[in-house]
Amino acid sequence: MSSSNDYKKTVDAAIANPKLSKALHLFGDSYLIARENAYKGLDFEEMRNELSDMKDEVRINRKQLLAEFVKNAEAAGSTVFLAKDTKEANDYVIRLAKDKGATLIAKSKSMVSEEAHFNKAVAAHGIRAAETDLGEWIVQLAGQRPSHMVMPAIHMFKEEVAELFSKESGEPISPEINTLVNHARTRLRKEYFDADIGLTGANFLVANTGGIGLVTNEGNARLCATLPKVHVVFASIHKLVRNMEDAIKITRLLPRNATGQLLTSYVTWIKGCVPTDGEQKEQHIILIDGGREALYESKTCQDALKCIQCGACANVCPVFQTVGGHVFGSIYISAIGVILTAFYEGLDKAKDITRACIGCRSCVAVCPSKIDLEEIILHLKSEVTKEYGMGVIKNVAFKAIMKNRGLFHSMVRAASKLQLPVTHKNRVPGQQRIIRHLPLHFMEKDFTEWRDLPAIAAKSFRDQFDNIPQTLFNPDYRVGFFVGCGGDFVYPEVGVALIKVLNSLNVEVVFPKGQSCCGIPALYSGDTATGIDLAKQSVEALSEEDLDYILCICPTCTMGVKRDFVDRLADHPQWAAKARALAEKTMDASAFLENILGASNKLDCVAPGESVTYHDSCHLKRGSDVWKEPRALLNSIGHEVVEMKNSDRCCGFGGTYSFLGQPQISKQITADKVDTIKTTGVKTVAMDCPGCMIMLKGAVGKADDSIRCVHTIELLAEAIDKKKKQN
Amino acid sequence: MTEKYLEKFTTTAKRVGAVVLQLDSLQDAANYISSTTQGLTLVPETPLARRHSLRSLLQDAGVDVFDGNFREAGHFPAGGVTFCNFCMADSGTVVLESTDEDIRLATTLPEVHFIIVDPAKILVDNLAAVAPMTTMHEGSDPLFVAYITGPSRTADVERVLTIGCHGPRELHILLVNNISNDLMEN
Numbered sequence: 001m002s003s004s005n006d007y008k009k010t011v012d013a014a015i016a017n018p019k020l021s022k023a024l025h026l027f028g029d030s031y032l033i034a035r036e037n038a039y040k041g042l043d044f045e046e047m048r049n050e051l052s053d054m055k056d057e058v059r060i061n062r063k064q065l066l067a068e069f070v071k072n073a074e075a076a077g078s079t080v081f082l083a084k085d086t087k088e089a090n091d092y093v094i095r096l097a098k099d100k101g102a103t104l105i106a107k108s109k110s111m112v113s114e115e116a117h118f119n120k121a122v123a124a125h126g127i128r129a130a131e132t133d134l135g136e137w138i139v140q141l142a143g144q145r146p147s148h149m150v151m152p153a154i155h156m157f158k159e160e161v162a163e164l165f166s167k168e169s170g171e172p173i174s175p176e177i178n179t180l181v182n183h184a185r186t187r188l189r190k191e192y193f194d195a196d197i198g199l200t201g202a203n204f205l206v207a208n209t210g211g212i213g214l215v216t217n218e219g220n221a222r223l224c225a226t227l228p229k230v231h232v233v234f235a236s237i238h239k240l241v242r243n244m245e246d247a248i249k250i251t252r253l254l255p256r257n258a259t260g261q262l263l264t265s266y267v268t269w270i271k272g273c274v275p276t277d278g279e280q281k282e283q284h285i286i287l288i289d290g291g292r293e294a295l296y297e298s299k300t301c302q303d304a305l306k307c308i309q310c311g312a313c314a315n316v317c318p319v320f321q322t323v324g325g326h327v328f329g330s331i332y333i334s335a336i337g338v339i340l341t342a343f344y345e346g347l348d349k350a351k352d353i354t355r356a357c358i359g360c361r362s363c364v365a366v367c368p369s370k371i372d373l374e375e376i377i378l379h380l381k382s383e384v385t386k387e388y389g390m391g392v393i394k395n396v397a398f399k400a401i402m403k404n405r406g407l408f409h410s411m412v413r414a415a416s417k418l419q420l421p422v423t424h425k426n427r428v429p430g431q432q433r434i435i436r437h438l439p440l441h442f443m444e445k446d447f448t449e450w451r452d453l454p455a456i457a458a459k460s461f462r463d464q465f466d467n468i469p470q471t472l473f474n475p476d477y478r479v480g481f482f483v484g485c486g487g488d489f490v491y492p493e494v495g496v497a498l499i500k501v502l503n504s505l506n507v508e509v510v511f512p513k514g515q516s517c518c519g520i521p522a523l524y525s526g527d528t529a530t531g532i533d534l535a536k537q538s539v540e541a542l543s544e545e546d547l548d549y550i551l552c553i554c555p556t557c558t559m560g561v562k563r564d565f566v567d568r569l570a571d572h573p574q575w576a577a578k579a580r581a582l583a584e585k586t587m588d589a590s591a592f593l594e595n596i597l598g599a600s601n602k603l604d605c606v607a608p609g610e611s612v613t614y615h616d617s618c619h620l621k622r623g624s625d626v627w628k629e630p631r632a633l634l635n636s637i638g639h640e641v642v643e644m645k646n647s648d649r650c651c652g653f654g655g656t657y658s659f660l661g662q663p664q665i666s667k668q669i670t671a672d673k674v675d676t677i678k679t680t681g682v683k684t685v686a687m688d689c690p691g692c693m694i695m696l697k698g699a700v701g702k703a704d705d706s707i708r709c710v711h712t713i714e715l716l717a718e719a720i721d722k723k724k725k726q727n
Numbered sequence: 728m729t730e731k732y733l734e735k736f737t738t739t740a741k742r743v744g745a746v747v748l749q750l751d752s753l754q755d756a757a758n759y760i761s762s763t764t765q766g767l768t769l770v771p772e773t774p775l776a777r778r779h780s781l782r783s784l785l786q787d788a789g790v791d792v793f794d795g796n797f798r799e800a801g802h803f804p805a806g807g808v809t810f811c812n813f814c815m816a817d818s819g820t821v822v823l824e825s826t827d828e829d830i831r832l833a834t835t836l837p838e839v840h841f842i843i844v845d846p847a848k849i850l851v852d853n854l855a856a857v858a859p860m861t862t863m864h865e866g867s868d869p870l871f872v873a874y875i876t877g878p879s880r881t882a883d884v885e886r887v888l889t890i891g892c893h894g895p896r897e898l899h900i901l902l903v904n905n906i907s908n909d910l911m912e913n
Contacts, residue, residue: 027886075867134892135883151883158885181881181889188893189802209864219835219879219894225871226831227798244864245857251874252853262739263818263853263876265894269860272869275828277798280869 007327007352014323015664020155024321025672027154029646031315034260035366044368047253052370054246055306058238059296065207065240066287072210076272078233078283086116089288093118093199093232096284097127102196106228108214108221109133110201111149111309112236112288114331115344129199130191132220134184141168147325148333150258150311155324188220198224202235203254203308204247205287211271212285213247215254217264225268229276233285238292238305250308253368258310291344300379304339306369313363313373318650319356322668328356335363335373342380351384356665358657359524360650361622375563378523385526393660398522398530405516405537409462412489416456450667451698454490461492465511468499475508477596480547482538482561482586484554485517486690494553494690497717498589504720505597514541518560519568521655528568535565536572539579549596550586553713554690555620556655561586562624588620590688590712594629600636603716605723612639612715613682615673615696616648617689630688630712637719639686645676653695670699678704685709732816732849733902739819743877744890746899753779753843756901757788760841763899766805767793769837771829774912775810797832807833807895808841812872813859813910817852820876821900824863824913831871840895842875845906859910 014020058065070080083089089112097105105122107113107129119129119140131140135152139145141164146152153161162175165183173183192198200221204213212233214221225231241247255261273280296302314320314334325333330349332340338357342350354377363373389395402408461483479502487495499509519534538561542550552558562583569575593599612634621627627648631641652658652669673696677685683706687693690711697709737747750756760768768790770782785808786792793800809830811821821842825831834840850856863872879894890896 023885030886072867076869132893133883134881138883151886153883154886156884161884177884177887177889180884181892185891185893193802206864210867211864211870217879218881218883218892220892222831222835222873223893226828226835244860248853248857248860259882262743263820263874265743265876265878265880267820267874267876269864269870269872269874271864271871272867274826274869274871277796277828 004352010327011323011662011664014327015668019157020324021322021668023157024154024324028315028321031260035257035312038256038260038262042252047249048368048370051250051253051308051368052306054241054249055369057242058240059302059305062237062240062296065242066237068207069205069210069240072208073272073285074210076210077280078210078272078285080285080287083286083288083290086112086288086290089234089286090116090118090121092284092286093234094122094125094127096230096232097122097197098125100196100230102230103127104191104195105129105197105199105232106191106195106224107131107199108201108216108224109136109152110199110234111332112201112290113199113234114146115290116288118234130188130195132188132191132224134181134218137184137188138164141165145326145331147329148311148314149309155326192223192227195228197230197232198226198228199232199234200224202233202239204241204250205235205239206241206244206247208243209271211269213251214266214268214270215251215264216266216268219266222266222268225270226276229279229281231270231281231283233283234288235285236288236290236292254308254310257312257366257368295343301339301343301376303371304336304343304376306371307336308369310368312366312368316362316366318360318362318652318669318672319358319665322665328353335377336371339373339376339380342383347383347387350380351388354380354384355661358650358652358654358662358666358669360618360654362618362648362650365622381524381526382528383526390525390527391660394525394527394656398525398527402517402522403530403533405514408516409460412456412460413463416458416460416489419455450702451670451695452701453698454694456489457492459492461488461495462511462513464492464496468496470499470503470508472503472506472508475506477507477548478510479507479592480510480512480542480545480550482515482518482542482550482552482557483511484552484557484690486694487553491690491693491711494711494713497711497714498551498553500717500720501593501713505593505599505602507597510545510547512541512544514544516541518557518564520556520560520564523564524655524657531564532568535560535568535579536575539565539569539575539582542582543578548585549592550582551589551592552586553589553688553711555588555617555623555626555688556691558586558588559619559623588624588626588688590630590633591624591626594632600632603633603636603719605719606638609638609640610684611642611682612684612686613642613644613677613680614647615644615651615677615685615687615692617687617692618648618650620688621648626688630686633712633716634686637716639715642680642682644680649673651692651695653691655691658695670695674699674703677707683707684715686712686715688712732851733846736814736816736819736849739817740877740900741819743819744880744898745819745877746897747902748899749902751903753781753784753903753906754788756841756843756903757784757790759901760785760806760808761788761790764790764806764839767791767800768806768808769793769797769800769804769829769833770808771797771827771833773810773827773830775907779906781808797829800836802836804837806839806841807837808843809833810843810906810913811848812913813848813850813856814844815850815853815856818876820853820874822856823873823875824870825873826869826871830913831873834873834875835894837895839897839899840875841899841901843901843903843906845904845908846902847904847908848910862911
């Protein structure tokens with residue numbers, strides 16, 4: 001249906017209209033504050049672990065729980081219909097409506113009805129479905145689909161809403177929010193009274209009662225379930241919970257995580273056929289599979305069904321904030337939308353949005369069901385690549401070159417010579433040469449239009465290591481250094497600085513030369529085979545000697561070793577144990593310095609009280625939970641850390657994402673980061689990731705070359721140097 | 728049951744936009760309702776309403792208590808008055824078993840919902856509601872239970888919080904002692 005070219009056009013259109021993006025940013029910021037307040041005094045981690053376990057139980061026992069629900073619901077008078085797909089569900093309602101002579105259905109929010117294209121399906125039979133949720137009604141009038149699960153019309157502005165309402169009612173309605181809400185209140189009240197059938201979704205299907213639970217704010221679901229004499233519940237099977245207790249526990253997470261509310265205005269529990277106008281109501285519960293059983297059976301993706309549909313993954317997603325839910329999603333949007341689209345609508349429909357995920361893991365950090373969305377999307381990326389390929393450039397780069405370590409490294413060496421004609425002196429004296437314009441006419445967009453690119457270092461770290469003297473007689477630790485491509489070929493000075501810092505604390509650094517790229521660029525592009533190959537090369541090299549720890553200066557490499565090496569090699573018997581042992585002792589350099597060495601109490605050197613702002617790298621904070629450590633280290637050498645707004649928001653790099661994948665989205669995300677850095681007024685930005693350095697040095701450099709971007713380890717080494725000079 | 732959660736409940740309920748008042752008697756509640764609302768008021772006959780003669784108390788105080796089928800009181804009756812089963816202090820929520828359709832109509836249609844709460848019925852938090860909720864759900868009789876937290880709201884237009892979307896625009900919680908401490912009745 002949608003080709004990749006169409007997708008690119010929608011991205012360009014979204015970026016050309018910054019009004020929406022601005023609104024989504026404002027919303028994202030206020031959401032974070034509201035959410036934090038809502039969880040005060042509660043242990044989010046504990047709560048989400050519990051929810052995740054609950055949902056595992058449901059998955060394992062779903063057949064029994066479903067049977068229990070049906071039995072209890074029928075005992076309370078409900079008619080239950082199991083629909084294998086959305087078409088069966090639609091057909092059931094159409095038949096029911098015809099039996100009753102019904103022509104109007106008052107409908108409250110049901111996401112699975114969006115999946116079913118319910119309104120269109122019933123309209124074909126002369127039945128009108130009236131959306132009563134304000135956002136859904138707006139979207140219905142506009143002939144669109146929701147762009148957010150909780151706030152369907154988040155992409156629209158009051159003037160547009162006023163225009164829709166005026167057109168529908170035939171009278172002018174002014175674009176004031178109160179007026180608009182009042183109009184909907186009056187106009188839609190009639191629908192509940194006139195409707196023959198009321199249709200609601202369900203947030204919970206409670207197995208041991210046979211009842212449903214509805215979590216809402218506006219009050220429309222209560223009216224839909226009360227006024228019409230027939231109540232249809234349109235729900236998907238993964239809403240099952242074991243009992244009231246589980247459902248109530250979810251009500252503690254859902255509103256807090258969705259909107260920062262302690263509880264929504266209404267939570268409504270309905271069991272069976274309650275009285276209506278002197279008789280018994282007729283209640284039909286339609287339980288829809290629609291691809292969920294297949295998703296439950298997918299070992300790598302099944303956790304997606306733990307979703308309680310709070311929408312938080314969108315609220316914090318830098319890609320969603322940049323392009324909105326109509327671009328980054330389908331029926332379901334943002335991270336969870338990527339996964340559900342692949343399963344419910346097919347991989348073809350999902351391929352572009354799968355690649356649009358930048359992998360920053362901000363969704364993982366806020367998910368109330370503890371779904372590792374990023375990891376599932378990573379698996380899908382590999383499926384997309386298997387099915388559709390990853391493009392010529394990546395094919396050559398990953399398969400032909402990177403798999404072969406010797407070839408890869410000699411090509412980089414050659415490139416460091418060949419690039420000279422396009423490199424320039426850095427605007428900042430003494431800093432590495434940069435590339436301001438690339439003569440790559442075959443590329444769609446000039447990579448360097450909005451940022452400088454770093455040149456490949458004249459001499460890689462691996463070519464410098466042997467010449468760095470380390471004179472320690474009885475070191476406390478011997479650590480292996482997993483340098484990573486950025487540290488090896490772009491910023492070898494960070495590795496040199498690391499040796500200086502560690503030596504000063506009596507730690508010897510070993511550099512196993514057989515190591516290669518961590519493979520994450522290949523994995524993120526869906527090339528699992530190359531990922532496995534590279535994992536083996538580095539596991540072999542880093543396990544050769546008996547080392548106390550393995551340190552990285554790139555958090556993506558750390559995640560590569562700790563998560564991906566273990567995952568990718570789990571089914572390779574001769575590798576699995578080695579990979580696990582390696583993962584156990586691998587960490588980021590600043591985590592080692594602070595947590596193992598206690599360096600902030602030992603670094604006997606003080607910088608001259610400079611202000612530094614700190615950028616949290618996605619994979620450092622959300623991959624390794626390291627964020628206090630670099631701040632403690634910077635403070636200990638006399639720097640004052642001035643916090644920037646949203647310090648842990650992605651810088652827009654995302655590896656190949658910013659070059660080959662989605663450079664236009666990347667550019668916008670980076671622009672946000674540059675703005676927040678400039679707002680601090682601080683002239684030094686510290687970070688712990690060469691990827692972020694590539695992005696920010698380039699973009700900040702183009703925006704304001706008086707701001708310096710630097711690795712934390714380099715600042716530590718500078719402080720040591722200063723101290724030496726003083727003595 | 729104690730009244731120790733009263734303060735917390737009052738704070739959280741006010742924070743979500745409810746009006747919370749402590750009154751000395753049902754008579755005072757009736758007078759307050761009479762002075763606050765004008766127009767048709769839906770007062771469902773529940774066990775507590777009967778026991779405390781709520782309808783006549785309100786009528787005598789001058790409230791226009793609607794007599795007849797609640798579905799015929801118009802699309803927007805002025806008020807609705809109910810008791811409650813219990814409350815939850817942590818979120819400022821009132822819980823009302825509403826299987827009787829009149830209770831549902833009296834709490835969804837009106838512009839203002841007055842709810843009379845005995846402070847003895849306030850539970851510490853929504854986890855403490857698991858037990859009474861489980862008890863209510865025992866057996867296979869049809870059941871409708873409403874958690875109500877503040878007035879109806881929406882943020883669907885430009886994410887701006889707006890009160891009074893499809894449910895009552897105002898929620899007035901009237902705290903009166905010695906009504907009932909039985910969580911199963913309202």
